[in-house]
Amino acid sequence: IAGITQAPTSQILAAGRRMTLRCTQDMRHNAMYWYRQDLGLGLRLIHYSNTAGTTGKGEVPDGYSVSRANTDDFPLTLASAVPSQTSVYFCASSPEGALSSGANVLTFGAGSRLTVL
Amino acid sequence: GENVEQHPSTLSVQEGDSAVIKCTYSDSASNYFPWYKQELGKRPQLIIDIRSNVGEKKDQRIAVTLNKTAKHFSLHITETQPEDSAVYFCAAGFFFGNEKLTFGTGTRLTIIP
Numbered sequence: 001i002a003g004i005t006q007a008p009t010s011q012i013l014a015a016g017r018r019m020t021l022r023c024t025q026d027m028r029h030n031a032m033y034w035y036r037q038d039l040g041l042g043l044r045l046i047h048y049s050n051t052a053g054t055t056g057k058g059e060v061p062d063g064y065s066v067s068r069a070n071t072d073d074f075p076l077t078l079a080s081a082v083p084s085q086t087s088v089y090f091c092a093s094s095p096e097g098a099l100s101s102g103a104n105v106l107t108f109g110a111g112s113r114l115t116v117l
Numbered sequence: 118g119e120n121v122e123q124h125p126s127t128l129s130v131q132e133g134d135s136a137v138i139k140c141t142y143s144d145s146a147s148n149y150f151p152w153y154k155q156e157l158g159k160r161p162q163l164i165i166d167i168r169s170n171v172g173e174k175k176d177q178r179i180a181v182t183l184n185k186t187a188k189h190f191s192l193h194i195t196e197t198q199p200e201d202s203a204v205y206f207c208a209a210g211f212f213f214g215n216e217k218l219t220f221g222t223g224t225r226l227t228i229i230p
Contacts, residue, residue: 031215040222041222042123042206042220042222042223043161043206043220045216045218048215048216050216056216058216090160090161094215096213096214096215104212104215105151105166106153106163106215109160
């Protein structure tokens with residue numbers, strides 16, 4: 001089934017530990033994104049990648065890093081987790097010109113709930 | 118950058134009544150305004166979107182209106198049903214370049230049977 005897969009679904013992490021959230025899409029979308037969702041704050045962009053090999057900073061990039069070695073995968077790494085990074089993380093993708101015409105709609109993964117203690 | 122404000126933060130309506138959620142944006146260059154629905158514990162999914170060359174768009178019981186002069190847009194849900202209960206997010210940005218899409222803070226809609 002085409003779509004986006006995120007892992008893990010949920011994780012409890014001790015402060016100071018390193019954590020990588022995984023994201024894989026099979027829709028051959030050019031662009032991928034990481035958002036965090038916090039109550040009352042909506043969806044905020046952390047990092048994005050418009051094509052394999054390139055990345056960019058979003059609204060809240062501090063404490064996070066990403067890589068885009070190929071079209072399908074876009075992992076998000078927390079080098080040293082802090083409690084303020086407790087959140088639900090959503091990976092998303094969009095065609096951004098990969099497909100001829102049609103909507104450039106964001107497709108979201110199921111989310112990863114991260115708790116940093 | 119773009120700033121999107123969304124109101125109300127919570128909304129309860131009787132089943133069968135209409136619901137309206139309003140958003141304002143700050144960047145007059147924005148030309149794409151999608152609405153996402155997020156059911157409890159699920160991922161956000163697009164329900165309707167509008168581009169700045171159109172003032173209104175309808176899809177069955179949902180409609181979106183856009184006032185470019187006032188820089189506000191609204192989601193209208195008619196004949197509400199229990200399955201409409203969810204959190205709704207508006208967003209403003211550009212049709213291409215989703216990295217510039219800015220989301221509102223969400224409206225929790227509850228349909229009262």
